[in-house]
Amino acid sequence: MRDAVLTDDAWLVSRAKEGDHEAFSELVSRHERAMLAIARSYFASEDSVEDAVQEAFVKAFQAIRQIDNGSRFAGWMARITATTCVDTLRSRSDRVSLAEFASSVSITLRVGIRAPTPATLASKAEYSELLKAALGRLPEDQRVVLMLRYAEDMSYERIAAYIDTNVSTVRGRLHHAKRALRQILKGLESTGS
Numbered sequence: 001m002r003d004a005v006l007t008d009d010a011w012l013v014s015r016a017k018e019g020d021h022e023a024f025s026e027l028v029s030r031h032e033r034a035m036l037a038i039a040r041s042y043f044a045s046e047d048s049v050e051d052a053v054q055e056a057f058v059k060a061f062q063a064i065r066q067i068d069n070g071s072r073f074a075g076w077m078a079r080i081t082a083t084t085c086v087d088t089l090r091s092r093s094d095r096v097s098l099a100e101f102a103s104s105v106s107i108t109l110r111v112g113i114r115a116p117t118p119a120t121l122a123s124k125a126e127y128s129e130l131l132k133a134a135l136g137r138l139p140e141d142q143r144v145v146l147m148l149r150y151a152e153d154m155s156y157e158r159i160a161a162y163i164d165t166n167v168s169t170v171r172g173r174l175h176h177a178k179r180a181l182r183q184i185l186k187g188l189e190s191t192g193s
Helices: 002-017 021-040 046-066 070-091 105-110 124-137 140-151 156-163 167-191
Strands: none
Touching (some): 021 046, 021 140, 021 156, 070 140, 140 156, 156 167
């Protein structure tokens, strides 16, 4: 399956290099959800997420002739998206990061963190704030892997293709991210910050 997708991407990239707009549109359709997930690891506002991804795809279209290996389009596109998000954040005065995005407790439950009890937290909203703060403290590479795995429900193989690495690296980053998230949450719960 992975090889078929990468082969198809390679063919679409070669067509896009020749000016085939429909081929590039197909690449956008295939990879837009994953790019949105990556951008959500940087921005809280869905408008900012969509703007960053649109800008990233415009940059990719303008630079499509620079990609040497079309089968690596997903990773190349992920880097363009991440760079676009970072550049956007650097230029903005109203920075909004993942620390303000992650309001879903379902992410908490899926990464193996115990749900809050009334004895430890006053409300689900309070726990959500703790989660936001904890996610915002994770390194970028760990946030991106968490978002692709748990927000987009991607396989390890697909994540590896998007971030242009191997499956064992994805597994390692995910393991470290979940462990770090648990530790950060413990610290935040005990200090109340």
